[in-house]
Amino acid sequence: MLKISGEVLGGPDGIGADAKPIMALCAEIKKVLKKGVQVAIVVGGGNFWRYRDNAKLTIPRSVSDGIGMMATIMNAKLLAEALKTHGIKASPLAPYADAYFAMQYSPGKAKSILEKGGVAVCGGGTGNPYFTTDSAAALRALELECDVLLKATKVDGIYDKDPKRNKNAKMFKKISYDEVLKRELGVMDLTAVLLCKENGLPVHVFDMQKPGNLLKVATGKKIGSVIIP
Numbered sequence: 001m002l003k004i005s006g007e008v009l010g011g012p013d014g015i016g017a018d019a020k021p022i023m024a025l026c027a028e029i030k031k032v033l034k035k036g037v038q039v040a041i042v043v044g045g046g047n048f049w050r051y052r053d054n055a056k057l058t059i060p061r062s063v064s065d066g067i068g069m070m071a072t073i074m075n076a077k078l079l080a081e082a083l084k085t086h087g088i089k090a091s092p093l094a095p096y097a098d099a100y101f102a103m104q105y106s107p108g109k110a111k112s113i114l115e116k117g118g119v120a121v122c123g124g125g126t127g128n129p130y131f132t133t134d135s136a137a138a139l140r141a142l143e144l145e146c147d148v149l150l151k152a153t154k155v156d157g158i159y160d161k162d163p164k165r166n167k168n169a170k171m172f173k174k175i176s177y178d179e180v181l182k183r184e185l186g187v188m189d190l191t192a193v194l195l196c197k198e199n200g201l202p203v204h205v206f207d208m209q210k211p212g213n214l215l216k217v218a219t220g221k222k223i224g225s226v227i228i229p
Contacts, residue, residue, distance in 0.1 A: 001141035002029075002041045002150045003134060006075050008208060010047035017047070017078055025079075026086045028214040029119065033088065037218050038114040040144050042122045042137035043079055045071030065129035069094075072133060073102050076123025089118035095127030107143040114144070134192035142199050149201055150217055151188060152208030157225035158187045174226050193227065203227040 008025065011018025032039055046053075048071035051064040059067075076092035083090035091113050093105040102123060103109065110120040125136045134151075141149045155163055156171070160183065163169040172179075177197035181190055187205055196203055206217050206224030216223055 001137055001144065001146040001148070002039060002152060002214070003137035004041065004043050004152045004208065005133075006044040006047035006071065008152065009043070009075055009078065015047055022079065022082050023085075024211070025208075026083050026088070028211065029083065030086050030088055031215045032218045033117070033119070035215070035219060039218075040110060040114060040120045040122065040140065040146060041076075041079065042133055042140055043072055043075045044133040045069070045073075045075055045123075047071075048074060062129040065125075065131075069096075069123075069125045069127070069129075072125055073097070073123035076121045077101055080119070080121045083119055083121070089113075089116065090121055091118060092121045092123055094122070094124030096124060110140070110144055120144070132189040132192065134189035135195065138192040138195040138201065141201055142195070146201070149196060149203045150214070151203055151205045152214070153187070153205055154207065154209060156207040156210075156223070158185060158205050158227070160185070172225050173222075174228060176229060177227055180227055187225075196227065197229070200229065 007014030009022050010016050011021050029039055045068050049068045051061060051068060054064060073094045080090040080092040092102040093110055094102040095105050097104045113120045122140050125131060125133050126139055137149055158172045158175055159169040161169045177193055180193050204217050204224060204226050206213050
């Protein structure tokens with residue numbers, strides 16, 4: 001399971017859709033598929049909408065999160081279509097779906113796509129407000145019986161503090177779920193971490209911006225940080 005933020009699709013400013021990073025991401029995913037690794041994706045929607053970025057509108061949280069879920073479906077459709085231009089069979093899925101935009105998500109349908117060599121691109125979050133797409137990625141990874149949750153970020157791993165603001169930030173090559181929860185590290189939503197902990201799902205955090213990194217983590221190379229028991 002690969003979790004990517006919507007901002008990744010938006011390029012340097014993280015807004016809207018930028019062809020260059022989208023095409024680069026598709027090329028990286030194709031390399032992984034050629035190794036025989038099945039790939040499911042959960043994509044965020046922050047390049048179009050995020051509750052905290054629009055809090056001044058005083059829209060109820062549940063409504064704002066609903067808009068955010070629609071944004072993730074836009075990204076799932078966008079990414080699936082971009083993958084197809086690379087010769088990859090890909091299908092956007094969502095818990096609340098109109099067939100014109102995405103297929104209705106179910107674990108069985110997503111597994112069927114994976115078993116046929118395609119990519120299941122999951123949008124719509126969990127289908128409920130108040131849950132982040134990190135939590136959606138953990139949930140879908142467990143439903144699809146994934147071996148690992150790959151959390152793509154803009155830094156090379158998990159740190160005890162923001163490495164962009166603190167030169168003395170310490171990176172963890174390995175860290176336990178309990179330590180992440182205790183320190184309240186911001187690498188993932190803590191609800192997602194707890195869900196992974198309760199079900200023994202390892203989480204691998206890595207820098208998605210460096211070409212070749214996705215293939216490395218997908219094939220077991222030791223880069224980035226791993227959250228384990």
